[in-house]
Amino acid sequence: MNDTTDLYPSRVGSEEKLLPRLDPVVYRPTPTSSPFSLTKQQVSTYERDGVLILPDYFNELVPALRKETENLKNSLQDAEEMYTEPDSDELRTLFKPFAFSELIDAISRDPRIVEPVRQLLGSDVYIMQSRINIKPALKGQAFPWHSDFETWHVEDGMPRMRALTAWIMLDENHPYNGPLYVLKGSHKRYISCAGKTADDNYKRSLKRQSLGVPQPQTLKPLMADHSLSGIYGKAGTLVFHECNLLHGSPDNISGDPRSILMFVYNSVDNRPVHPFGGVKPRPHYLNNRDTLPLRPLHSPVRL
Numbered sequence: 001m002n003d004t005t006d007l008y009p010s011r012v013g014s015e016e017k018l019l020p021r022l023d024p025v026v027y028r029p030t031p032t033s034s035p036f037s038l039t040k041q042q043v044s045t046y047e048r049d050g051v052l053i054l055p056d057y058f059n060e061l062v063p064a065l066r067k068e069t070e071n072l073k074n075s076l077q078d079a080e081e082m083y084t085e086p087d088s089d090e091l092r093t094l095f096k097p098f099a100f101s102e103l104i105d106a107i108s109r110d111p112r113i114v115e116p117v118r119q120l121l122g123s124d125v126y127i128m129q130s131r132i133n134i135k136p137a138l139k140g141q142a143f144p145w146h147s148d149f150e151t152w153h154v155e156d157g158m159p160r161m162r163a164l165t166a167w168i169m170l171d172e173n174h175p176y177n178g179p180l181y182v183l184k185g186s187h188k189r190y191i192s193c194a195g196k197t198a199d200d201n202y203k204r205s206l207k208r209q210s211l212g213v214p215q216p217q218t219l220k221p222l223m224a225d226h227s228l229s230g231i232y233g234k235a236g237t238l239v240f241h242e243c244n245l246l247h248g249s250p251d252n253i254s255g256d257p258r259s260i261l262m263f264v265y266n267s268v269d270n271r272p273v274h275p276f277g278g279v280k281p282r283p284h285y286l287n288n289r290d291t292l293p294l295r296p297l298h299s300p301v302r303l
């Protein structure tokens with residue numbers, strides 16, 4: 001078997017199927033010697049749930065990150081990395097922020113993130129994708145249930161489940177401002193979705209995803225098996241979520257904004273091949289082509 005064998009076919013017909021996960025969740029289950037390593041308990045929570053929440057992690061960086069987000073919103077207005085909401089010109093997502101911000105680039109290399117990520121993925125890593133999802137008060141719209149891996153496999157050619165998203169809350173995420181919902185434990189099965197992917201599907205799906213979204217008849221039994229949890233926390237909370245975890249989020253109809261800064265780390269032993277959906281590779285800001293191992297900073301970012 002080589003990297004081009006499709007172990008996780010999806011969007012190959014009209015039928016939706018549950019397939020087994022063939023990859024480990026944690027690739028090096030013992031704590032490493034770094035002072036920033038996760039404890040055994042944290043590693044096993046991540047393995048079991050597919051998500052790990054670390055409160056009060058980056059609180060001191062939040063004011064500077066909020067300011068940087070405002071600067072980027074103003075300076076990058078017509079850039080291809082900016083995606084608006086489906087029904088308005090409100091900014092929904094700003095991709096590849098580390099390319100435009102020294103602060104965000106430094107945080108992406110902060111050993112407080114990179115060491116736990118290397119520990120969980122068991123190898124050196126690179127940033128495959130990064131984004132700031134902005135969910136403005138009263139206007140930010142929903143993301144339907146999906147597994148990130150399904151899209152990265154079909155549209156970007158990520159061969160195996162050996163990636164995760166680390167994300168920082170830039171606002172408090174509470175039950176009413178469109179927080180992320182997850183189905184804990186759902187990362188241990190793979191949903192092969194129905195449909196067929198067109199070239200450039202991403203232009204639509206990044207505003208309103210329809211392909212790679214499981215049907216109610218598949219989701220309902222999964223919801224009976226896995227509890228739905230909201231990911232809540234104060235600004236500065238760090239979250240790791242596994243690449244195949246089912247997640248989504250509702251509209252933000254509250255008066256509070258909800259922005260999050262996300263870094264997707266992929267193992268250097270899991271570099272993308274040609275997209276399994278047979279489509280044209282997506283642009284660099286969705287599937288970073290610089291796959292050299294990330295060099296972590298020696299010490300945490302201090303302002």
Ligand SMILES: O=C(O)CCC(=O)C(=O)O
Nearest residue numbers: 133143179180247248249
């Ligand atoms: O920002 C959100 O609420 C949803 C994020 C998400 O599901 C994604 O970016 O894959």
